[in-house]
Amino acid sequence: MGAQMRVYRQRIRSVKATQKITNAMELIAASRVVRARQRVLASAPYTHALTGAVSAVAGHSHERHPLTTEKGERTVAGVVILTSDRGLAGAYSVNVLKQANELIEKLKGEGKSVRAYLVGRKAIGYYKFRDREYVDSWEGFTDSPTFAHAQEIGDRVIADFLDDSQGAADEIHVVYTRFKTMVTQEARVLRLLPLEVVDADDAIATEEGYIAAEAPGELLPLYTFEPSPEVVLDALLPRYVANRIYTCLLGSAASELAARQRAMKSATDNAGELIKKYTRMANQARQAEITQEISEIVGGANALAESTN
Amino acid sequence: MVSQLEVQLVDSDEIVWTGAAQMVRARSIDGDLGIMPGHTPLLAILGEGEVVVKGIDAAGVTVTVDGGFLSVDRDQVRIVVDRVLTRSA
Numbered sequence: 001m002g003a004q005m006r007v008y009r010q011r012i013r014s015v016k017a018t019q020k021i022t023n024a025m026e027l028i029a030a031s032r033v034v035r036a037r038q039r040v041l042a043s044a045p046y047t048h049a050l051t052g053a054v055s056a057v058a059g060h061s062h063e064r065h066p067l068t069t070e071k072g073e074r075t076v077a078g079v080v081i082l083t084s085d086r087g088l089a090g091a092y093s094v095n096v097l098k099q100a101n102e103l104i105e106k107l108k109g110e111g112k113s114v115r116a117y118l119v120g121r122k123a124i125g126y127y128k129f130r131d132r133e134y135v136d137s138w139e140g141f142t143d144s145p146t147f148a149h150a151q152e153i154g155d156r157v158i159a160d161f162l163d164d165s166q167g168a169a170d171e172i173h174v175v176y177t178r179f180k181t182m183v184t185q186e187a188r189v190l191r192l193l194p195l196e197v198v199d200a201d202d203a204i205a206t207e208e209g210y211i212a213a214e215a216p217g218e219l220l221p222l223y224t225f226e227p228s229p230e231v232v233l234d235a236l237l238p239r240y241v242a243n244r245i246y247t248c249l250l251g252s253a254a255s256e257l258a259a260r261q262r263a264m265k266s267a268t269d270n271a272g273e274l275i276k277k278y279t280r281m282a283n284q285a286r287q288a289e290i291t292q293e294i295s296e297i298v299g300g301a302n303a304l305a306e307s308t309n
Numbered sequence: 310m311v312s313q314l315e316v317q318l319v320d321s322d323e324i325v326w327t328g329a330a331q332m333v334r335a336r337s338i339d340g341d342l343g344i345m346p347g348h349t350p351l352l353a354i355l356g357e358g359e360v361v362v363k364g365i366d367a368a369g370v371t372v373t374v375d376g377g378f379l380s381v382d383r384d385q386v387r388i389v390v391d392r393v394l395t396r397s398a
């Protein structure tokens with residue numbers, strides 16, 4: 001008697017506790033995603049200035065630089081995978097890893113061996129569990145990356161790219177998540193190295209990872225390079241690479257938080273549904289109990305009346 | 310009309326300072342640079358050191374940076390630095 005009801009009440013209590021947690025996580029993610037998006041916007045002037053300067057040097061001097069030069073025979077490809085440190089963000093990390101796997105399959109199909117660089121605990125866990133090899137990994141900053149983190153990753157992949165020995169990377173790809181809107185984020189692949197310097201005729205190409213050699217409809221001034229075009233290019237390109245990675249990191253961070261907010265919102269909604277369902281079942285159980293008690297009393301009274309007659 | 314410089318000082322995270330200025334002084338990896346209105350187009354790599362922006366009406370900014378670059382084009386000065394280490398108005 002009452003056992004059924006106790007079970008339901010217990011469940012409702014536990015679901016309510018979970019709901020409080022998911023609700024709090026949703027609110028936290030919601031407030032942080034705003035900050036993350038502001039950071040994406042705030043980093044735009046730097047990107048803009050840097051891209052302008054790089055295209056000025058590249059367009060002006062036609063310098064050959066190791067970072068922009070395609071290697072003759074490409075046998076090893078480096079893939080940088082940007083995932084999150086923490087879960088509870090829906091399919092966020094899964095989407096990135098899926099995209100990365102597709103890319104790796106494609107590269108292997110072209111006869112290249114693949115070296116992975118992992119960012120975020122989710123990617124590291126994924127690789128460790130499957131006993132896959134990776135070259136390097138970074139963790140602990142995926143929801144609020146700084147430029148220093150991007151530089152660290154950039155320096156590492158540039159070092160591998162410039163290393164001419166066998167088994168070093170001949171090209172570098174980045175798998176990241178592009179923040180389109182609050183509800184759509186998509187996993188994307190960007191070929192980072194070698195950098196492509198092309199005569200882009202629209203801004204879209206720049207966003208896709210090319211350096212616009214000339215801004216549309218705008219003649220580049222004849223810059224004096226201090227100290228020399230080679231040195232300037234040498235100093236700019238690593239920054240450009242780091243900045244590209246930084247942009248990817250910021251976009252991924254915003255996407256991660258948006259994905260988490262959405263996942264937690266639906267978890268909270270589901271918890272609400274569950275509570276409603278259990279409340280109904282508990283009410284039903286209580287009603288059944290009352291009905292049973294009444295029929296027992298009535299039955300008892302009837303039996304008593306019959307025996308006295 | 311007295312010409313002036315349009316200065317934009319940015320680091321990787323934000324715009325640090327922007328506005329009109331009379332002069333910009335910075336340290337390139339080859340030595341100190343002074344930019345005044347009418348300077349020839351220039352792209353210079355900055356080393357570690359001070360960047361001084363002398364604003365119109367004396368409202369300028371002085372920052373120490375650990376590297377970056379500076380571009381001048383038709384009195385538009387863009388100073389792009391990796392990190393601002395210290396800053397004083």
